[in-house]
Structures are given as structure tokens and as C-alpha cells.
Amino acid sequence: MSLKAFHVFFVGLSVLCALGFGAWAIADYLRTGSSTVLLLGVLGFAAAAALVWYGFWFLRKLKNVSYL
Amino acid sequence: MAEAAAHHESPIPYMVQPHPVTGIPNGKFGIWLFLASEVMLFGALFSSYVLIRTGAPHWPPEGGLTSEIVNVPLGTLNTAVLITSSITMVLSWASCKMGSLPRFKLWMAATIGLASVFLVIKYFEYKHKFDLGHFPSHDNFYAIYFTLTGLHGLHIIGGIIVNTFLLTAGSKMWTTDPEHFTNRVENAGLYWHFVDLVWIFLFPSLYLL
Numbered sequence: 001m002s003l004k005a006f007h008v009f010f011v012g013l014s015v016l017c018a019l020g021f022g023a024w025a026i027a028d029y030l031r032t033g034s035s036t037v038l039l040l041g042v043l044g045f046a047a048a049a050a051l052v053w054y055g056f057w058f059l060r061k062l063k064n065v066s067y068l
Numbered sequence: 069m070a071e072a073a074a075h076h077e078s079p080i081p082y083m084v085q086p087h088p089v090t091g092i093p094n095g096k097f098g099i100w101l102f103l104a105s106e107v108m109l110f111g112a113l114f115s116s117y118v119l120i121r122t123g124a125p126h127w128p129p130e131g132g133l134t135s136e137i138v139n140v141p142l143g144t145l146n147t148a149v150l151i152t153s154s155i156t157m158v159l160s161w162a163s164c165k166m167g168s169l170p171r172f173k174l175w176m177a178a179t180i181g182l183a184s185v186f187l188v189i190k191y192f193e194y195k196h197k198f199d200l201g202h203f204p205s206h207d208n209f210y211a212i213y214f215t216l217t218g219l220h221g222l223h224i225i226g227g228i229i230v231n232t233f234l235l236t237a238g239s240k241m242w243t244t245d246p247e248h249f250t251n252r253v254e255n256a257g258l259y260w261h262f263v264d265l266v267w268i269f270l271f272p273s274l275y276l277l
Binding site for chain 1: 091092096100135140141144147148151154155158161162165254257258261264265268271272276
């Protein structure tokens, strides 16, 4: 597996991590009412969206590089 | 003929050309074997964590929630720093693929800088806990927290050393054997991604859940 394939896998897991963090932050905000946590949650969802965009950009940029 | 050439170009054969048996260069095969051993190391520690946690009557042992005794904003910032460093690492490799050494140096320097930022943030987290008297001997949570994050931090330091070599003295190989150098950067990138992947699991396990 090349760095390209491992990076795509890594970005996919990072998206899941960011979405999970966003969900955790929303749940924690409902429990504590902390605006800092809410802000972190929003940033988590924004990071997930940015990583999805980046993932497709990366695949386009390195379309000629092998997955091996 | 090509096989004979691959044997004679380097003291270690198949560092650039794929090995006929594995289909990949020997260096990449070696780094994957190393990463497999790392999976076993961190896997054993994670398993210990799961067993200790599920066997404990309360977690964390001192009561409350995990997120109340660790600094979630700093942990989140460190997660963002490491994910960004993986992106800069892969861009440094892509720059080699596209034949640009100056861009490689720029992205590799950014990777090293972000790794250093991670360690500085970790230092402040550790210092805060030590100031409160929370050492690994405090309870099982802190024992696991310091063992896992400490071992991970050592891996970050190892990555900084390798990446700094590639950025400085190691980059001289670019003039003589750019393809071999690109493979070295890729191997370093595979290691770096693994270290960052471990953090992706550590962060929710130790900070959120």
C-alpha cells in the first residue's frame, strides 16, 4: 500500500473522528451548556466538511500515482 | 537484466525497483513490517486499557467524567495539529514526485514545525497534571494516560528526527538518486501517518469517552 492509499484511509478516519467529535460536543453542550464546547463541536463539523473536500482534491491531484 | 541492475545499484537490493516477489521496493516492505510490530505494541496497550476500564467499578476511578479531568480543547487542538501535519507530510512526498525539492523542503519543514507544536502543547498538558500532583501512580486512569500518550510522544520525537534528517543531510541524495530519496520520504510518511492514526484512536479513548 502506498502513501497515497494510506493517506486516503487516514483522511477517511479523520472525517469520522471529526464527525464523532462534533456529535460528542453537541451532547456535552446539552449537558453542560458550555458555549466553548458548542464552538468546538461546530468546528468539528466544519473540519469534517473541509477534510471531505480536501480528500477529493487530493485524489484529483495525485490521480496518476499508483495505490501500490 | 533489470534484476541484475537492481542488485548492483545499491548495497541493499530493490530500494527503487519493486521486488519481484512482493511487488514493492524493499524499503516499503520493511516499513510495513515495522508498522505491523507497532500495531501489536499499541494494540496490546489498548487491550490492557479496555480490560482495566471495563473491570473498574467507576471510570475514571476518582469519579466524574473523563472529559472533566483532561483538557479537551488542548486535546482537540493537538488532533487538528497532527491531522494537518499528515497533510503537509503527504504534500512533501507529492512535491518529490513532481520533481520540486524546494517545495519538498517547505512542506517537510511545516511537518516538523507542527510536530513540535504538538509536543509543546503536550508539555503544557503534562505540566498542569504534575502541578496538581497527578502522576502515573495516582490511579489507573493516569497510569494509562501517561503510558499511552508518553509512548505516542516518543514516536513523535522519532518522526521529528527522521524528518529532520530528510530535510537536511538526507536531502543530498536528491541530486544523485531522486527516486530513491522519494521512496525514503514515502516510507517516512507511512510511519508518520501511522503515528497520527494512533492519536486518532487515543484522542476519543482518553479525552472524550
